[in-house]
Amino acid sequence: MDMVRLDSPPELTMPIGEAMFSQRATRRLDPDRPVSDAQLQIILNAASKAPSGGNTQPARCLVIRDRDAIHEFGKLYFEAWWAKRRDAYGWTSKADIPEDSVYRLPALLADEMVNAPTIILVYSEPSGVAASSTFPGVQNLLLAARALGLGSVLTTLHPQVMERVNAMFEVPEAMEFHCCIPIGYPRGKFGPTSRRPTSATTSWNRWGQPPPW
Ligand SMILES: Cc1cc2nc3c(=O)[nH]c(=O)nc-3n(C[C@H](O)[C@H](O)[C@H](O)COP(=O)(O)O)c2cc1C
Numbered sequence: 001m002d003m004v005r006l007d008s009p010p011e012l013t014m015p016i017g018e019a020m021f022s023q024r025a026t027r028r029l030d031p032d033r034p035v036s037d038a039q040l041q042i043i044l045n046a047a048s049k050a051p052s053g054g055n056t057q058p059a060r061c062l063v064i065r066d067r068d069a070i071h072e073f074g075k076l077y078f079e080a081w082w083a084k085r086r087d088a089y090g091w092t093s094k095a096d097i098p099e100d101s102v103y104r105l106p107a108l109l110a111d112e113m114v115n116a117p118t119i120i121l122v123y124s125e126p127s128g129v130a131a132s133s134t135f136p137g138v139q140n141l142l143l144a145a146r147a148l149g150l151g152s153v154l155t156t157l158h159p160q161v162m163e164r165v166n167a168m169f170e171v172p173e174a175m176e177f178h179c180c181i182p183i184g185y186p187r188g189k190f191g192p193t194s195r196r197p198t199s200a201t202t203s204w205n206r207w208g209q210p211p212p213w
Contacts, residue, residue, distance in 0.1 A: 011042055023146040029182060063118065065118055076168075080161045109182075117184035124178060134179075165177075
């Protein structure tokens with residue numbers, strides 16, 4: 001396969017620190033504000049620049065732009081989301097989700113996926129390093145979207161729908177599915193993320209020994 005050298009596109013001017021520290025799961029996407037093909041090309045080029053085991057570059061992205069296809073896929077996403085909650089917690093409707101559950105917002109995304117402006121499904125070609133070799137590219141993709149002012153969220157599917165999803169888009173059987181990422185302009189405001197302090201998640205020289213901060 002031919003390789004290409006790509007320069008950083010002039011559109012990606014957001015400082016990397018700002019992109020990393022403000023990127024977050026954006027589930028409310030504006031269905032009326034389209035994402036352009038040029039923006040998607042920048043995002044996918046950024047993903048392609050990520051490292052992979054032995055530079056094998058096994059990741060393959062399926063970009064869903066067709067409105068009817070997004071609508072059909074969105075219904076399968078909804079089914080998949082609820083299948084995961086059924087398996088994990090026995091929930092079958094929103095009434096089962098506790099008031100303070102972190103799953104309240106993801107449940108809304110399950111409703112809204114039908115209206116996502118664009119959806120990217122990330123697969124990989126068969127390879128010994130496939131799954132882990134898609135991770136850096138996916139993170140580049142999320143950060144590039146953020147730098148362009150676009151919202152995104154990494155989500156997964158459920159085995160219950162995979163055959164139908166793959167049939168819908170004629171995905172070859174050998175491809176391994178990794179994640180589903182809706183992308184669009186954020187609807188409404190979104191605040192900062194909160195994370196565990198690295199002083200609590202980092203060991204220094206020996207497991208359990210705290211870092212110097
Ligand atoms: C492996 C993985 C799977 C995820 N699956 C879902 C999902 O199925 N539905 C969803 O709405 N968000 C999903 N997320 C998004 C996370 O919930 C989100 O990144 C996390 O809560 C942090 O959100 P924040 O960056 O806005 O603070 C997933 C994230 C990862 C990394």
